[in-house]
Amino acid sequence: MLHGEVTRTRALLLLALALTVAALPASGSAAYAAWDWPVDGGEVAAGYLPPTSPYGPGHRGLDVAAPTGSVVRAVAAGTVTFAGRVAGVGAVTVDHGGRRSTYQPVVAVVRSGAEVSRGEPLGRLSPVGSHCGPRACLHLGRIEADGYADPLALLSPQAQVRLFPPHGPAPVPPEPERVVPSGDLLMPVDAPVTSRFGMRVHPVTGVHKLHDGTDFGASCGTPVRAADAGTVSSVGSVPGYGNRVRIEHGGATATTYNHLASFAVGAGEPVAQGQTVGAVGSTGLSTGCHLHLSVLLGGQPVDPEPLLTAP
Ligand SMILES: [Zn+2]
Ligand SMILES: [Zn+2]
Structure with a gap:
């Protein structure tokens, strides 16, 4: 009897292990590859600074500089849970199954409830509400079950990860592209x-x-x-x-x-x-x-x- 119990327990453990392995990403690559960059050719203008308290100061996301009007794309497949304005600033939130990504300032072309695939356009980068004024930049947020986290940890370390030189020459603002807003x-x-x-x-x-x-x-x-x-x-x-x-x-x-x-x-x-x-x-x-x-x-x-x- 005891032997049977042990065998069943081992079988259950093996099954649990097999399920765990099956749940891991097939690529086996590091977790940083989990998200795609939301804008093309952007450079990181400001990194994530964890707040010292839940309501304390900090920078709860990543600012990626890109021209006004740039197409903003979903970092991964998911469901749009918000597309609209927060205090006058256009924002989109995508739920990836527990983890969420947030995008602002964005003129959304998706609506709440829409299923989006990785890389699908969510909208265009708006100049209104930029964290990098007078430049336009996308503020990308990452929200896990336990709160805000650093989006950069999920993004591939490509040429886009160039910290914007704080004391370098002032950037030349790009020609603003026309943004098609909702109802236009x-x-x-x-x-x-x-x-x-x-x-x-x-x-x-x-x-x-x-x-x-x-x-x-x-x-x-x-x-x-x-x-x-x-x-x-x-x-x-x-x-x-x-x-x-x-x-x-x-x-x-x-x-x-x-x-x-x-x-x-x-x-x-x-x-x-x-x-x-x-x-x-x-x-x-x-x-x-x-x-x-x-x-x-x-x-x-x-x-x-x-x-x-x-x-
Ligand atoms: Zn048709
Ligand atoms: Zn920001």
């Missing part, structure tokens, strides 16, 4: 949303994948308006998307209008906000007349809905 894009048609941005089973192919835009249930022939001023970069037929118009709005933001029946603009033309760019159709992989609007930020599709406002 015009609704391209007056029609209800029939399918939202996010994972779904494709109505034609049956494949579960990202629906990379917003569908509007407008009838064929409805004029499609440019969501913002810009320059038409391409007009033509694209597999799946059918007849498509793509407009560049500056600051790495682009919009595309898909499944069109006809075009009203040509490549290279400047367009004004609200200008008709084509007519709703059902070209490409489509089950009926509708407009598929995509918004691209830094080349990646983001949810158009939080950015749209009714005309």
Whole structure:
């Protein structure tokens, strides 16, 4: 009997050990690789300084200098638990399953509840509320179950880790890029949303994948308006998307209008906000007349809905 007890205990211990090993990261690399840098080409302007008491002074995060308008990306996959303003400063919080990352000042393009993948755009760096004024910088926070911790410990030690010289020459502020705030894009048609941005089973192919835009249930022939001023970069037929118009709005933001029946603009033309760019159709992989609007930020599709406002 005793032998049996010992054997069972050992078996349970081995099982627990096996589960522990299975839970470790497969890469075996150090924990610093757990997060990706949230902005490109940034340099650390101020490091983390742990507060001496829960409400004491300190710097509860990492300031990464980057040009205004830079695309701010999720450091890891997770769920957006906050996207909005705190005391007038735009902020985003992503929950990674117990651990959270916070980003500010950011003009969010995601909304609370959205699932984001590693590297997915969360918004753009805003100059309002910078910890590095007059420069723009992203304040990245890391919150563990027991409180604030140093984000740098989770980031890979790449060239971006250059401490900003405190007594060096004053930095030249970069040309501010235009920031697309929430509600800055015009609704391209007056029609209800029939399918939202996010994972779904494709109505034609049956494949579960990202629906990379917003569908509007407008009838064929409805004029499609440019969501913002810009320059038409391409007009033509694209597999799946059918007849498509793509407009560049500056600051790495682009919009595309898909499944069109006809075009009203040509490549290279400047367009004004609200200008008709084509007519709703059902070209490409489509089950009926509708407009598929995509918004691209830094080349990646983001949810158009939080950015749209009714005309
Ligand atoms: Zn800061
Ligand atoms: Zn669609």
